[in-house]
Amino acid sequence: MSDAPLTDRGQVAERAASSAAFSPLYQQIKGLLLQSLDRGDWKPGEAIPSELELAARFQVSQGTVRKAIDELAAENLLLRRQGKGTFVATHHEAKVRFRFLRLTSDDGKQAVSGSQILGCQRVKAPADIAALLELRSPDMAVNIRRLLSFDQVPTILDDIWLPAAVFRGLTAETLASYKGPLYAWFESEFGVSMVRADEKIRAVNAGAEAAQLLQVEPGNALLQVERVSYTYGDRPMEVRRGLYVTERFHYRNSLN
Amino acid sequence: MSDAPLTDRGQVAERAASSAAFSPLYQQIKGLLLQSLDRGDWKPGEAIPSELELAARFQVSQGTVRKAIDELAAENLLLRRQGKGTFVATHHEAKVRFRFLRLTSDDGKQAVSGSQILGCQRVKAPADIAALLELRSPDMAVNIRRLLSFDQVPTILDDIWLPAAVFRGLTAETLASYKGPLYAWFESEFGVSMVRADEKIRAVNAGAEAAQLLQVEPGNALLQVERVSYTYGDRPMEVRRGLYVTERFHYRNSLN
DNA sequence: CAGTGGTCTAGACCACGTG
DNA sequence: ACGTGGTCTAGACCACTGC
Numbered sequence: 362m363s364d365a366p367l368t369d370r371g372q373v374a375e376r377a378a379s380s381a382a383f384s385p386l387y388q389q390i391k392g393l394l395l396q397s398l399d400r401g402d403w404k405p406g407e408a409i410p411s412e413l414e415l416a417a418r419f420q421v422s423q424g425t426v427r428k429a430i431d432e433l434a435a436e437n438l439l440l441r442r443q444g445k446g447t448f449v450a451t452h453h454e455a456k457v458r459f460r461f462l463r464l465t466s467d468d469g470k471q472a473v474s475g476s477q478i479l480g481c482q483r484v485k486a487p488a489d490i491a492a493l494l495e496l497r498s499p500d501m502a503v504n505i506r507r508l509l510s511f512d513q514v515p516t517i518l519d520d521i522w523l524p525a526a527v528f529r530g531l532t533a534e535t536l537a538s539y540k541g542p543l544y545a546w547f548e549s550e551f552g553v554s555m556v557r558a559d560e561k562i563r564a565v566n567a568g569a570e571a572a573q574l575l576q577v578e579p580g581n582a583l584l585q586v587e588r589v590s591y592t593y594g595d596r597p598m599e600v601r602r603g604l605y606v607t608e609r610f611h612y613r614n615s616l617n
Numbered sequence: 618m619s620d621a622p623l624t625d626r627g628q629v630a631e632r633a634a635s636s637a638a639f640s641p642l643y644q645q646i647k648g649l650l651l652q653s654l655d656r657g658d659w660k661p662g663e664a665i666p667s668e669l670e671l672a673a674r675f676q677v678s679q680g681t682v683r684k685a686i687d688e689l690a691a692e693n694l695l696l697r698r699q700g701k702g703t704f705v706a707t708h709h710e711a712k713v714r715f716r717f718l719r720l721t722s723d724d725g726k727q728a729v730s731g732s733q734i735l736g737c738q739r740v741k742a743p744a745d746i747a748a749l750l751e752l753r754s755p756d757m758a759v760n761i762r763r764l765l766s767f768d769q770v771p772t773i774l775d776d777i778w779l780p781a782a783v784f785r786g787l788t789a790e791t792l793a794s795y796k797g798p799l800y801a802w803f804e805s806e807f808g809v810s811m812v813r814a815d816e817k818i819r820a821v822n823a824g825a826e827a828a829q830l831l832q833v834e835p836g837n838a839l840l841q842v843e844r845v846s847y848t849y850g851d852r853p854m855e856v857r858r859g860l861y862v863t864e865r866f867h868y869r870n871s872l873n
Numbered sequence: 874c875a876g877t878g879g880t881c882t883a884g885a886c887c888a889c890g891t892g
Numbered sequence: 893a894c895g896t897g898g899t900c901t902a903g904a905c906c907a908c909t910g911c
Contacts, residue, residue, distance in 0.1 A: 385880060411896060422882045427897085435691070437873055443897050444889035461872050558872040563863035564820035564838035582820035582838035588872075607819035614870055616717050616814040616844075617693055641899060667877060678901045683878085699878050700908035 390419055390429040398438060398449060398554075399593040405451035405548050409439065412447075438556060438593075452544040452555070461544065461558060461590075464517065464605055465613045471511050479506040479574075481533040483525050490522045493589050493600045501525035505536065508574055515575050516610060522600040527553060544590075553598050558590040562612065565604070575606050584612060646675055646685040654694060654705060654810075655849040661707035661804050665695065668703075694812060694849075708800040708811070717800065717814060720773065720861055721869050727767050735762040735830075737789040739781050746778045749845050749856045757781035761792065764830055771831050772866060778856040783809060800846075809854050814846040818868065821860070831862050840868060 394409075403409045412430065416423045430447055433439040437460065440448045450457065465471075486494065486502035494502070503525050509517040521543075523531070528551050539546045547553045565585045572579040584605040592598050605612065650665075659665045668686065672679045686703055689695040693716065696704045706713065721727070742750065742758035750758070759781050765773040777799075779787070784807050795802045803809045821841045828835040840861040848854050861868065 387880075408896095413896090424883085425881060428880085430897095441897065442890090444891080444895080446896060463870075463872070560870045560872065562818065562840065562868040562870065564840040564861075565863075566822075566836070566838045580822070580836060582822045584818065584820040584840075605820075607821075612818040614719075614816045614818065616719070616816065643899075664877095669877085680902085681900060684899085686878095697878065698909090700876080700910080702877060702909095 386421055387425045387428040387432075390415075390421065390426055391432055393419065394429060394433060395438075395593060401552060403449050405449045405554055406453060408446040408448050436556075450554075450556075452542055452548055458542055461555070463612050463614065464607075464610050466511070467609050467611060471610075473509055473511060474513055475510040477508045477510070478533060478537050479508055481505045481531075481536055486522070486524075490600050494522065494524050494597050496524055503528050503531050511610065514606075514609075516606045518571055518574055518604040520602040524598065527551060527598065547598075554592055555590045555598065556592055557595070558588050561587045567604070571604050575604065577606060577608075581606075583607070586612070642677055643681045643684040643688075646671075646677060646682055647688055649675065650685060650689060651694075651849060657808060659705050661705045661810055662709060664702040664704050692812075706810075706812075708798055708804055714798055717811070719868050719870065720863075720866050722767070723865050723867060727866075729765055729767060730769055731766040733764045733766070734789060734793050735764060737761045737787075737792055742778070742780075746856050750778065750780050750853050752780055759784050759787050767866065770862075770865075772862050774827055774830055774860040776858040780854065783807060783854065803854075810848055811846045811854065812848055813851070814844050817843045823860070827860050831860065833862060833864075837862075839863070842868070 394415075397403060397409075409415075410418070412423050412426050415426045419426065430439060430441070434441050434447070437450055437457075440450050442448065452458065481503070483501050483503055486496050486498070486500050488498065490496075490502060491498055491500060496502070503523040505519070505521040505523070507519050507521070508515055509519065528547075531551070535550075539550075544555045547555065563585045564582050567575065567577055567579055567581045567583050569579050571583065572581065575583070577583070584603075584607050586601075586603045586605060588599070588601040588603070589597050590599040590601070650671075653659060653665075665671075666674070668679050668682050671682045675682065686695060686697070690697050690703070693706055693713075696706050698704060708714065737759070739757050739759055742752050742754070742756050744754065746752075746758060747754055747756060752758070759779040761775070761777040761779070763775050763777070764771055765775065784803075787807070791806075795806075800811045803811065819841045820838050823831065823833055823835055823837045823839050825835050827839065828837065831839070833839070840859075840863050842857075842859040842861060844855070844857040844859070845853050846855040846857070
């Protein structure tokens with residue numbers, strides 16, 4: 362079977378080694394690559410095997426592998442670099458950060474100047490959080506509250522929920538000792554790669570506590586962003602509720 | 618030159634008929650297709666010539682045309698339909714609307730129930746609007762104000778600015794007589810296809826006038842969305858400032 | 874049935890990065 | 893010089909649409 366002439370192979374399916382569904386060959390290859398990414402065969406930042414090697418491994422042409430990789434690159438799971446290879450996307454890069462941090466200074470230039478941890482504890486997941494994280498009701502969750510400042514000005518108040526079963530060893534101490542983007546930390550410390558997120562945005566009036574922490578008047582309009590982040594395979598791994606001060610900052614978006 | 622054997626053609630450039638820069642052949646083809654779209658050679662909703670015909674016309678292989686079309690389809694300028702052909706994207710479709718209307722009911726189901734025109738006049742473009750529309754300061758602009766309702770509830774207050782030179786014949790009357798999405802009307806009536814938009818989002822407290830029109834308390838938090846929409850060639854064609862009531866609706870976004 | 878886009882292959886050559 | 897991804901071609905066949 363696997364030695365049949367290539368030109369009149371007739372049906373496409375069942376060439377690739379393992380499982381995978383029907384559909385185009387390159388989709389099956391894409392599925393296999395996704396499995397490898399999910400399993401951690403190749404770590405974030407590392408190069409995956411070359412197109413020719415993958416083609417040999419899967420017994421398909423380079424063009425077919427190429428199309429599979431093209432799609433994964435378009436989804437920002439892989440990163441192609443001509444002459445060097447194809448790499449697993451990582452949050453340990455400036456570029457990637459701005460895909461997930463959409464709040465921008467009105468005058469263009471800024472950077473996070475500080476992150477203050479307000480709290481970090483393991484609690485039984487509330488019903489709404491459990492539903493979003495696809496947990497069973499009695500499961501535990503890690504709840505982090507923090508305050509981000511831009512140019513020393515408190516700007517983002519985050520309330521973050523994570524499945525405790527996955528984020529073992531996450532404590533206030535280990536968290537406080539880490540500097541840099543949370544998602545980069547999740548990646549290297551817990552093997553969780555955030556790949557995609559959905560956000561729901563509203564405007565709300567600041568309550569007493571938020572107003573105090575963000576140093577605005579109670580009742581001031583704040584941007585509320587509820588985010589659910591997903592790893593490979595669309596598995597939700599984080600729920601984040603943020604309150605943004607949008608006096609000198611705005612949430613930028615592009616509609617294509 | 619144009620009859621040289623294809624296999625050792627050596628350099629890529631200068632094969633396609635007219636101008637276009639260097640770079641890959643398929644990028645040049647893409648440029649030519651964009652010109653045709655911009656010129657209106659093919660109208661929104663119409664089919665463009667088949668891949669084979671375009672390949673013959675440009676003296677390249679079908680694969681090269683294919684790659685050019687792939688990119689245009691990825692940018693939502695073209696729409697491929699297997700077995701039928703490739704079509705110019707149009708706002709006269711349900712799908713496309715939701716690319717630009719990101720406000721969604723919390724319970725998923727809703728539709729615009731009404732659009733009330735509050736004003737429509739030609740005025741000298743204010744400096745900030747002129748800058749965004751890339752007009753010279755003395756140029757005229759059309760200013761439309763309208764109120765959109767969802768399920769009979771006033772929800773969006775829009776302040777829209779258009780370059781008057783392009784939107785000739787746009788009056789309160791012609792505007793009022795049209796039902797349906799504005800962008801669909803712009804397309805068929807003024808030959809302006811909106812292809813892309815950038816948005817800046819903030820939370821603001823409702824002023825007296827907005828509060829009255831949107832039937833909320835003054836000071837209530839509203840979502841403010843400032844949008845600049847572009848046609849082919851990244852030419853800005855609309856500035857829109859919207860105030861959204863986000864009590865039972867939210868702005869949805871996906872981060873990839 | 875003919876025509877369209879969709880998939881797959883094989884092979885040549887280019888452009889880039891590194892040793 | 894070599895290996896990587898990037899471009900281009902040519903040709904076969906599949907899948908869908910509509911006459």
